[in-house]
Amino acid sequence: DGGITQSPKYLFRKEGQNVTLSCEQNLNHDAMYWYRQDPGQGLRLIYYSQIVNDFQKGDIAEGYSVSREKKESFPLTVTSAQKNPTAFYLCASSKGTSGDLANTGELFFGEGSRLTVL
Amino acid sequence: AQSVTQLDSHVSVSEGTPVLLRCNYSSSYSPSLFWYVQHPNKGLQLLLKYTSAATLVKGINGFEAEFKKSETSFHLTKPSAHMSDAAEYFCVVSGATNKLIFGTGTLLAVQP
Numbered sequence: 001d002g003g004i005t006q007s008p009k010y011l012f013r014k015e016g017q018n019v020t021l022s023c024e025q026n027l028n029h030d031a032m033y034w035y036r037q038d039p040g041q042g043l044r045l046i047y048y049s050q051i052v053n054d055f056q057k058g059d060i061a062e063g064y065s066v067s068r069e070k071k072e073s074f075p076l077t078v079t080s081a082q083k084n085p086t087a088f089y090l091c092a093s094s095k096g097t098s099g100d101l102a103n104t105g106e107l108f109f110g111e112g113s114r115l116t117v118l
Numbered sequence: 119a120q121s122v123t124q125l126d127s128h129v130s131v132s133e134g135t136p137v138l139l140r141c142n143y144s145s146s147y148s149p150s151l152f153w154y155v156q157h158p159n160k161g162l163q164l165l166l167k168y169t170s171a172a173t174l175v176k177g178i179n180g181f182e183a184e185f186k187k188s189e190t191s192f193h194l195t196k197p198s199a200h201m202s203d204a205a206e207y208f209c210v211v212s213g214a215t216n217k218l219i220f221g222t223g224t225l226l227a228v229q230p
Binding site for chain 1 (some may be wrong): 127150151152159160161162163164167169208210212217218220221222223
C-alpha cells in the first residue's frame with residue numbers, strides 16, 4: 001500500500017538532546033512537508049522540500065533542521081535550540097509543485113510523531 | 119494576506135442530527151478552500167475542496183460545503199451525524215505563496 005510512514009510514533013527526550021524524526025513515502029511525490037501541531041493552534045509549517053537536495057524554511061523553522069537526500073525520505077531534526085519542542089509532528093507529501101498544491105489542496109499525511117521533552 | 123477563522127473550537131451534536139462547522143476566510147483574490155478531518159492521534163485526510171468551480175462541493179462520508187463569496191464563508195455540513203464522524207476538522211485556505219494556511223480546528227463530538 002502506498003503511503004507515508006513516520007517513526008517513531010512516540011518519543012521522549014531530555015532537554016538539551018537533539019532528536020531525529022523519520023518520514024518515508026512511497027507515493028513517488030516530489031514535494032514533502034513537516035508540520036507542527038499544538039492544541040488550539042492548528043498546523044504550522046516547519047520546512048518543505050519540492051525536490052531532492054533542496055528545501056525551504058516554513059513559518060517556524062528556528063530550532064529545526066531537515067535534509068532531502070532521497071526523494072522518498074525527509075527526516076526532521078529537532079535540535080536543542082528549539083525552545084518548546086513538545087508537540088505532535090506531522091509529515092506530508094503532495095504531487096507536483098506548491099503551485100499544484102494551491103489548486104488541489106491535497107496533502108497526504110503520515111500518522112504523526114508525538115515528541116515529549118522531559 | 120490570506121487567513122481562515124473557524125468560529126467554534128468545539129461542537130457537540132447527537133447522533134442522527136445535522137452537523138454545521140463554520141469557517142470564514144479572508145483573501146485578496148479568489149481563494150481555493152479545503153476541509154480536512156483528523157481522527158485522534160492520526161494524520162489529516164482531505165474531505166473536500168473548492169477551486170472556483172461549483173460553489174456547492176460534495177466530499178467523502180456525506181459531507182458537503184458551500185462557498186459563499188458575499189459572506190466569505192465555507193461552512194461544512196452533514197445532514198445526519200454518525201458516531202464515526204467524531205474527530206477534529208480543519209478549514210484550510212491556499213495562500214499567496216501557494217502554501218496552505220490551516221485554521222485552528224473544530225473538535226466535533228457526537229453523542230449517542
